[in-house]
Amino acid sequence: MDETQRRRLGSRDRVLLAAMELFGQDPGTRLSVRAVAARAGVSTGSLRHHFPTQRALQDEVLTRVYDLVAPDDAIHDTAVPARDRLAACLREVLNRTGVGEQARRALRTAVDTFVVPEPTEELRRAYLAIEREVRRRVEYWLTTLVDEGALAPGDNARRARFLMTVVDGLGMERALPAADPILRTETETLYLAVDAVLGDPGGGIRDDGRS
Structure with a gap:
């Protein structure tokens, strides 16, 4: 996905995309709020609005990944x-x-x-x-x-x-x-x-x- 397409996504979808990319690079990683927010181009507050906890974010990412598999x-x-x-x-x-x-x-x-x-x-x-x-x-x-x-x-x-x-x-x-x-x-x-x-x-x- 290029930057133009990425910018068209809503903030929640940008967060999920960034988290899935980080998970794909290292499946053993703990998804850091700061790292995901920075990659998604959103504030940590915006990320927390969609995913109040790291577990909520990681569970959603795993669900999306597994749905593809x-x-x-x-x-x-x-x-x-x-x-x-x-x-x-x-x-x-x-x-x-x-x-x-x-x-x-x-x-x-x-x-x-x-x-x-x-x-x-x-x-x-x-x-x-x-x-x-x-x-x-x-x-x-x-x-x-x-x-x-x-x-x-x-x-x-x-x-x-x-x-x-x-x-x-x-x-x-x-x-x-x-x-x-x-x-x-x-x-x-x-x-x-x-x-x-x-x-x-x-x-x-x-x-x-x-x-």
Whole structure:
């Protein structure tokens, strides 16, 4: 976007654009009010008017970024079986890591950003914001399936954590040497996880009711 187009945006959109650009340069960064305001060409007071807290700003940025990466359209396509829709949505999350060298770069970035440095409060907040947004989207998919009767009502937060643990593990597998074709084994694992959730009567994952 050139400067002429940027100037035509309202102050809220300029703030979001600036924050997304800074986030794109360093996903582990805490979005500084001063840095975002300066890049957007607005006052800190104007930024605070639209986003009273840094968390509100970061949550909105993550929502916008994630909407670009994994839109919700697939989960609403009732012509497709629920298990296939949920598996496809989870694969979209997984696809952000890429395969092979791209997956290795993504893993190195995650480790260098969140594991290697001293675990400061700033890093913790940045990581939890990303995790919260991904989990929010998975919970939305699950709620959609509950609403249409394809999934029994239950603890969708717990179900989402389980599914994201599976996806995180598959993402790491993509960066490691594999003996079997990744796509086949990955698909089998995704469907095992999806079937465990769809067959779960109350959100506890286990059939005996224990968490």
